[in-house]
Amino acid sequence: MRTSQPQTIYLNDYRVPAFLVDHVDLRFELFEDGARVHSVLSMRRNPDSGDRSGALELDGDSLRLESVALNGSPLSAGQYEDHGDRLVVAGVPEAFELAVVTWIEPQNNTRLEGLYKSSGMFCTQCEAEGFRCITYFPDRPDVMARFRTRIEADKTAYPILLSNGNDTEQGDLADGRHYVTWEDPFPKPCYLFALVAGNLLEKRDTFTTLSGRAIDLRMYVEPRNAEKCDYAMDSLKRSMRWDEQVYGREYDLDIFMIVAVDDFNMGAMENKGLNIFNSSCVLASQDTATDLAFQRIEAIVAHEYFHNWSGNRVTCRDWFQLSLKEGFTVFRDSQFSSDMGSPTVKRIEDVTLLRTAQFAEDGGPMAHPVRPASYMEISNFYTLTIYEKGAEVVRMIHTLLGPELFRKGSDLYFDRHDGQAVTTDDFVTAMEDASGRDLSQFRLWYEQAGTPVLDVSDHYDAQGGTYSLSITQNIPDTPGQKDKKPQHIPFALGLLDSQGQDMALNLAGEGDEAPTERVLDLTEVSHTFEFTGVSERPVPSLLRHFSAPVRVVYHWTREQLLFLMSHDTDGFNRWDAGQRLAVDVIQSLVGAPVDAEIEPRLAAAYRQLLSDESLDQALVAKMMQLPSEAYLIELANSPDVQAIHRARERVLSHLADALRPDLLNCYQRHGTDGDYGLSPQEVSGRSLRNTALAWLLHIDDKEGRDLAIRQFGEADNMTDRLGALRALVNSGFVSDREQALEQFYQRYSEDPQVVEQWFSVQASNPATGNLEQIRRLVTHDAFDWKNPNKVRSVIGVFAGQNLASFHAADGSGYRFLAEQVSRLDNSNPQIAARLVSPLTRWRKFAPVHGEQMKTALERIRDKTGLSRDVYEVVHKSLAG
Ligand code: BES
Ligand code: ZN
Numbered sequence: 009m010r011t012s013q014p015q016t017i018y019l020n021d022y023r024v025p026a027f028l029v030d031h032v033d034l035r036f037e038l039f040e041d042g043a044r045v046h047s048v049l050s051m052r053r054n055p056d057s058g059d060r061s062g063a064l065e066l067d068g069d070s071l072r073l074e075s076v077a078l079n080g081s082p083l084s085a086g087q088y089e090d091h092g093d094r095l096v097v098a099g100v101p102e103a104f105e106l107a108v109v110t111w112i113e114p115q116n117n118t119r120l121e122g123l124y125k126s127s128g129m130f131c132t133q134c135e136a137e138g139f140r141c142i143t144y145f146p147d148r149p150d151v152m153a154r155f156r157t158r159i160e161a162d163k164t165a166y167p168i169l170l171s172n173g174n175d176t177e178q179g180d181l182a183d184g185r186h187y188v189t190w191e192d193p194f195p196k197p198c199y200l201f202a203l204v205a206g207n208l209l210e211k212r213d214t215f216t217t218l219s220g221r222a223i224d225l226r227m228y229v230e231p232r233n234a235e236k237c238d239y240a241m242d243s244l245k246r247s248m249r250w251d252e253q254v255y256g257r258e259y260d261l262d263i264f265m266i267v268a269v270d271d272f273n274m275g276a277m278e279n280k281g282l283n284i285f286n287s288s289c290v291l292a293s294q295d296t297a298t299d300l301a302f303q304r305i306e307a308i309v310a311h312e313y314f315h316n317w318s319g320n321r322v323t324c325r326d327w328f329q330l331s332l333k334e335g336f337t338v339f340r341d342s343q344f345s346s347d348m349g350s351p352t353v354k355r356i357e358d359v360t361l362l363r364t365a366q367f368a369e370d371g372g373p374m375a376h377p378v379r380p381a382s383y384m385e386i387s388n389f390y391t392l393t394i395y396e397k398g399a400e401v402v403r404m405i406h407t408l409l410g411p412e413l414f415r416k417g418s419d420l421y422f423d424r425h426d427g428q429a430v431t432t433d434d435f436v437t438a439m440e441d442a443s444g445r446d447l448s449q450f451r452l453w454y455e456q457a458g459t460p461v462l463d464v465s466d467h468y469d470a471q472g473g474t475y476s477l478s479i480t481q482n483i484p485d486t487p488g489q490k491d492k493k494p495q496h497i498p499f500a501l502g503l504l505d506s507q508g509q510d511m512a513l514n515l516a517g518e519g520d521e522a523p524t525e526r527v528l529d530l531t532e533v534s535h536t537f538e539f540t541g542v543s544e545r546p547v548p549s550l551l552r553h554f555s556a557p558v559r560v561v562y563h564w565t566r567e568q569l570l571f572l573m574s575h576d577t578d579g580f581n582r583w584d585a586g587q588r589l590a591v592d593v594i595q596s597l598v599g600a601p602v603d604a605e606i607e608p609r610l611a612a613a614y615r616q617l618l619s620d621e622s623l624d625q626a627l628v629a630k631m632m633q634l635p636s637e638a639y640l641i642e643l644a645n646s647p648d649v650q651a652i653h654r655a656r657e658r659v660l661s662h663l664a665d666a667l668r669p670d671l672l673n674c675y676q677r678h679g680t681d682g683d684y685g686l687s688p689q690e691v692s693g694r695s696l697r698n699t700a701l702a703w704l705l706h707i708d709d710k711e712g713r714d715l716a717i718r719q720f721g722e723a724d725n726m727t728d729r730l731g732a733l734r735a736l737v738n739s740g741f742v743s744d745r746e747q748a749l750e751q752f753y754q755r756y757s758e759d760p761q762v763v764e765q766w767f768s769v770q771a772s773n774p775a776t777g778n779l780e781q782i783r784r785l786v787t788h789d790a791f792d793w794k795n796p797n798k799v800r801s802v803i804g805v806f807a808g809q810n811l812a813s814f815h816a817a818d819g820s821g822y823r824f825l826a827e828q829v830s831r832l833d834n835s836n837p838q839i840a841a842r843l844v845s846p847l848t849r850w851r852k853f854a855p856v857h858g859e860q861m862k863t864a865l866e867r868i869r870d871k872t873g874l875s876r877d878v879y880e881v882v883h884k885s886l887a888g
Contacts (some may be wrong), residue, residue: 014384014876019328025146026059027051029153032198034143036123038130038161038205042113043123044074047143049153052103063098064106066144067137069122073144074109095144110143117141118794118835126271127230129206130166131284133277136327136386139198149197149324150429159205160187166205168228172196172280174262192280194260195427197323202279204228204267211237215248217258223248228267229291232758236291239302240266240309247310250344255418257317266290266309270760273796273838274390276308278315285312288761288797294684296762298727299691306348311341317422325429327386331378331454332432334390335398339406342399350626350688352579359554359580362400364639366392367559370459372849373885375486379432379454384880387838393457400557401453405436407498407527407555408450409443417442449531450496457486460495462530464562468545474516475503475542480534481558487888497530500555503539503546508575514540525578527555547571552578564588570613579627586613586631590659594640597655599648606659611666618670621677626688629695634660637811646854649815653774657706664703671700675715684725698731705739713741720748730765737773745776753790760797763790767801772809779813779820782806786828793832796839803828807846814846815853819860822847826864829878830871837875844868844878848885862886 028051035046053060073090076083078100089096097106117124122141123132132138140147157171163186169178173192180186208228215223225244227237244266251257261281272286289308292301318340319333346354369375369392376389378398383389406414421438432454440447463480479499483492502525503511510524516538528537547568551560564572564585569592572585593607617628637656641647664671678693678700701719704712712735720732733752736745749770756762767785770776777785785791785802792798807814807825814821825847832840850861868874869882 014879016382016384018382019326019380022326022328023058024056025054025148025151026057026062027064027146027151028054029146029151032145032153032155034155035158036160036203038114038159038166040115042111042115043130045110045112045143047108047110047145049106049108049145050103051100051106063096064100065146066095066097066108067140067147068093068095068110068144069137069140070112070117071141071144072111074111075107076109077107079104080107093140108144112142119838120271120273120796120836121838123203124271126269128165129204129208129230129269130161131206131267131269132201132203132279133273133284134201134279135199135277136330136390137199139201142201145198147198148326149199150326152195152197152323152427152429154195155192155201156189157191157201157203158187158189159203160185161205165207168204168206168208168210170202170204170228170265170267170282172200172202172282192261194280194321196280196320197429200278200280200320200323202277202282202284204282204284207231208267209234211241213241213245215245215259215264217248218252219258221258221262223259223261224263226263226265227290228265230268233268233287233291236293236296239292239297240285240290240305243306243309244313246306246348247313247344250310250347251314251317251340254343254347255317255340255415255422257422259316260321264313270797271795273836276312278312278319280316280320283312285309286797288764291761294725296726296756296759298730298765299686299694301726301761302686303345303349303691307341307345310344311337314340314344321427322422322425323429325431327383327389328380329431330386330389331394331398331401332430332435334395335378336402336435338395338399339402342403349691350624352583352624353626353630353688353692355553355580356583356630358396358399360636360639361392362396362554362557364636364642366396366557367459368638368642368849369393370397370457370486371484372852373487373887374845374848374881375457377455377457377489381488385841385876387877388841388880397557404453404498404556405439405447405450407500408447408529409439409445413443413445414439447496449494452493452495456483456492456495457489458484458492460497460556460558462497462499462551462558462560464548464550464560466548466562468542470545473542474538474540475546476536476538477501477548478534478536479528479530481530482533487884494531494533497556497558499528499530499550500525500552501528502549502552502576502578503542504549504572504575504577505544505546508571508577510577511542511546516540525552549576549578549581551581553580554584566592566607566609570609573613573631574616579624583627583631587635589613591635591640591643594635594652594655594659595644597658598644598651600655602658606662610659611663614663615667615670618667618674625696626692629692629699632696632699638809641811645852647852648854649811649857650817653812660703660706664707664709668704668707668709671704672711675700675704680724680728694725694727694731698728698735701731701735702738705735705741708740713739713744717744717748720751726762726765730769734769737769737776749776757790760790760795764797764801767791767798768805771802771805774810774812777806777810777813779816779824782813782824794835796836799828799832799839799843803843807843815857817856819857819864822861822864823867826867829868833868833871833875833878834873837877840875841877841881844881844885848881850885 031050033048037044076088114123114125121138159169169188171190173190176191177189209231211227213225265282267284268287268290270287275289276285314337318336324332417439420442436447460481460483466477468475505511512522513526514522569585569589576582593610640652678697716732716735723729736748829840829843847861850858
């Protein structure tokens with residue numbers, strides 16, 4: 009608990025560590041009423057440090073110190089200072105051994121950082137600064153040490169004892185206890201340390217590396233989850249093969265383990281050789297997991313596995329460099345997912361998240377660069393900017409260099425820095441050195457926050473056959489940053505003729521070699537590009553594949569958008585044209601009279617999409633998703649949430665009315681014959697069929713209702729069952745909805761992952777998730793304030809997805825969120841701080857709402873004993 013104002017930490021204050029740790033010897037005695045941790049650190053002064061005589065300082069948090077010994081001699085109380093968050097020992101020699109014993113209480117650890125208990129098992133989460141909750145240690149990523157870990161516990165209650173590396177010894181102890189010793193040969197920062205102890209079921213498999221080494225793959229889950237491991241295990245093997253083939257990276261230890269735990273602040277964690285996963289991100293079966301959940305599991309398993317190189321073998325020098333491992337690894341897992349499925353669909357999903365949530369972050373009070381310059385609490389910086397924008401920055405390097413030079417760059421990076429803790433700048437330098445390209449201006453992407461806006465205008469000269477495109481970039485001010493320099497933006501484009509063919513892109517002054525797609529380098533504030541030999545006025549297809557994380561402003565006519573939607577040769581931009589058209593139509597109805605006409609060509613375009621079976625059905629499934637309320641709000645200035653909600657609902661009803669026969673037809677066409685499978689065709693078939701169902705029930709169609717009830721009862725998989733449930737919940741068939749919700753709960757009440765989905769369905773919908781209903785959900789037997797997944801599935805979903813209810817006119821949604829944040833801050837500050845986010849953009853909203861949101865933030869601010877996590881978010885949101 010905080011006693012004084014939290015300190016800000018600055019990148020500019022970075023100093024190399026004064027002491028290094030060569031070896032760590034840990035012994036854990038695990039009991040029901042606590043754990044004793046014996047740590048022996050082999051340390052020496054860092055020859056590279058300017059500080060050659062200072063005292064030794066170790067980080068600690070919530071520890072009870074039992075003893076300290078230097079080179080075997082116990083220190084008396086006067087020979088060290090225990091400041092709680094720091095242990096100081098003065099007068100240590102050049103090299104020495106420090107032995108520290110601490111007592112901790114994992115069973116009472118509700119923050120879920122350090123060592124804690126989840127459903128009866130012991131587990132750890134040490135990133136970013138959780139290791140200091142276990143023992144005193146220089147808890148910073150540039151201190152890398154070899155770890156040996158001995159775990160002792162009751163043999164019946166905790167038959168499985170795991171840590172990083174290889175198990176080297178085990179045996180029985182007195183009183184029914186036993187021990188296992190693990191040794192990790194690779195030096196690592198302490199944030200990659202992990203320990204697990206429990207009564208777990210083991211699933212085994214093997215993987216043979218390209219060089220012929222056999223790796224033992226093991227998953228550990230609670231016995232009731234025995235049937236939910238296969239998909240993650242297969243995903244792991246696909247990831248291992250892919251990293252060998254695409255990046256030339258082999259796995260390095262003999263064992264790779266995955267453990268599933270129910271209580272986890274994040275999705276999963278890449279601890280060396282012992283990845284720990286949130287159950288919801290690893291356990292799946294046909295009956296309990298949706299297609300989306302399967303995809304997510306594949307991506308997260310890959311992500312954590314890929315960290316073994318991008319994060320573990322080469323790690324971060326300090327936490328300002330977080331995107332070095334996270335941005336790069338998100339880029340790697342997105343490449344992997346596109347290779348495993350449809351690249352266009354994967355790109356659409358990534359860009360949707362980026363434009364909806366990261367752009368919002370980048371335009372709000374928490375905006376920060378991909379490499380931040382300061383922070384108060386590092387846990388608050390695991391953001392969409394670090395992850396998603398960070399991945400886009402790596403993607404742009406890939407675009408600028410091309411795949412071969414990028415691979416040369418990544419090889420050089422891994423070779424040059426293996427075993428080191430480095431910076432994003434080292435990464436860019438490796439890319440420059442391997443390619444010969446100058447990325448000095450490009451580095452601004454790491455330093456400047458804010459989403460660049462590209463204003464595009466064009467002019468066609470029929471006489472001269474020239475087409476000119478003017479592009480101006482402007483980067484908005486963000487907290488602490490003004491008057492930004494222009495960034496290096498790779499801008500991919502094509503020009504379509506009236507037949508929908510790509511035209512040759514000849515720039516004035518060039519030879520005749522003329523590609524039909526090219527990437528322009530934008531480096532100045534303004535550029536004008538003149539294309540020659542252009543025989544008719546083209547329709548521009550701008551920022552193809554979303555080649556840079558920017559906003560493009562160009563005044564497309566609706567004709568042009570309709571044309572691109574059905575003709576663009578870039579699948580991503582086809583989708584984008586459809587989104588822009590839908591956004592334009594919905595926006596034009598916001599605040600309009602209820603009988604205002606709705607653009608008839610929108611329904612016609614969707615009808616064509618639904619009827620043309622030659623189209624890529626995965627792309628069609630994506631194109632049929634209307635832009636979300638969250639995205640529409642993000643695009644608006646002073647958004648009127650209720651009006652946006654109504655306008656979007658109106659368009660949906662209009663489309664469903666107009667397309668009723670086509671939707672029924674689409675539903676039948678994508679029927680459920682044959683066994684369940686996860687091929688792209690099957691997944692997109694289910695997606696289309698469930699979208700059709702949702703649209704039909706949106707207009708309370710009777711035939712749709714019968715189909716939904718039948719599908720709900722007969723489905724052989726969770727995608728269809730939940731699709732039917734969601735459609736019923738979205739309909740006016742109140743008693744069917746209540747009955748289905750009840751049946752669903754009865755059927756799955758023993759399965760936490762499914763119960764979480766049941767909570768989410770209700771919390772996301774205004775009909776089942778008004779505040780009164782939300783208050784009932786949080787008192788439901790299955791709800792648990794100590795479980796982050798439950799909190800997210802009700803409160804997070806309510807505030808983040810059920811926007812019409814959250815932004816209720818009387819401000820009750822905001823007050824409710826403030827109450828819950830204050831309550832959660834006492835038990836789990838990380839989760840509390842993340843929940844504040846919907847309130848942080850109060851300035852964006854119309855005066856009344858904005859003031860109410862601000863008041864809610866102030867109520868949180870005024871709580872006594874606010875954590876550093878929540879303090880930082882609330883104070884930055886209110887500042888300025
Ligand atoms: N290293 C993180 C997990 C983490 C984040 C631990 C913050 C502690 C604090 C892990 O690699 C990660 O990024 N996980 C993501 C999922 C991933 C697919 C983007 C997560 O947990 O959401
Ligand atoms: Zn990660």
